[in-house]
Amino acid sequence: MNEPGFVVWFTGLSGSGKTTIAVELEKKLLKRNLRVQRLDGDIVRKSLTRDLGFTEEDRKKNIERITFVTRLLAKHGVATLVSFISPYISVRDNARKEVNEENAKFVEVFVNASVEECASRDIKGLYKKAFAGEIENFTGVSHPYEEPPTPEIVCNTEYETEEESTKIVLDFLEKEKIIPLQIKI
């Protein structure tokens, strides 16, 4: 009854495809009858982090609160899919440490796409505003992004379809026995 869950932590620039892959992965994991919870900005901003902006301090607080929630969910058996830019190595490493303290696996997925590519997608119109100087502290434009030096997985979303990226993550989870191998019938 008390086996831990696990965490898949998607990090990358705005528009790199973090949430897209997380949503697809969620569907696959739900089909396997796992308890799954996604966490992203849209989900937490209404209550958990609504007082926070985009300064370095606020971004760190943001991930600190997310980490608290993620740790508890992982402790209690939930497959927790976290997608935030989370630009700082130290903050992501702390999330990993906390999750590991619950004996839960932490899988860091670097969702890798260049600023140019993300800006050309510009789904939310944010890059345009950032380049025009209308948004301060925009990651990749006016705020640093620290690439993960040793992520478990890199999804190169400039070259992979979302199905391919999702399969890479799912295959990793199976290979590492974080989820059971699916028996084909």
Add this chain to the structure above:
Amino acid sequence: MNEPGFVVWFTGLSGSGKTTIAVELEKKLLKRNLRVQRLDGDIVRKSLTRDLGFTEEDRKKNIERITFVTRLLAKHGVATLVSFISPYISVRDNARKEVNEENAKFVEVFVNASVEECASRDIKGLYKKAFAGEIENFTGVSHPYEEPPTPEIVCNTEYETEEESTKIVLDFLEKEKIIPLQIKI
């Protein structure tokens, strides 16, 4: 795999015995092989709510964040035992609404002891400071406490031992079929 958990929400003055009962209840529920998570000030203050003080606005934010976490835990099958002064009816009622939206039961426990009794216990030495005017916004002294008009349970800790109070809560959970009846062997 996806049955919800439930929430036992302890509300009452500082020193009324909320956490004492929650800790005892946690032991009982763990013995029944349930997933259990306690949430109280000591647990959340380090990360989730460390920026908050004791003004009305901060207290509301505090419970708002707790509610977010509580809801997620209840959604994913965890017996969540929450002990906070949580002095406002509206904020507790919102927690109930959110938890119920996950089809999880919400049991409000009013841990009832008079200010005089709590002050005479004064385990943390806070009442002395509050009466001396050294702490602002101290519930029951210089900040209001809104008693629950219709809690599921009242524990009168002036007259009950902690074992008695815990048994009252446990019996309620069994009676309402929130946890299975324990078979005596």
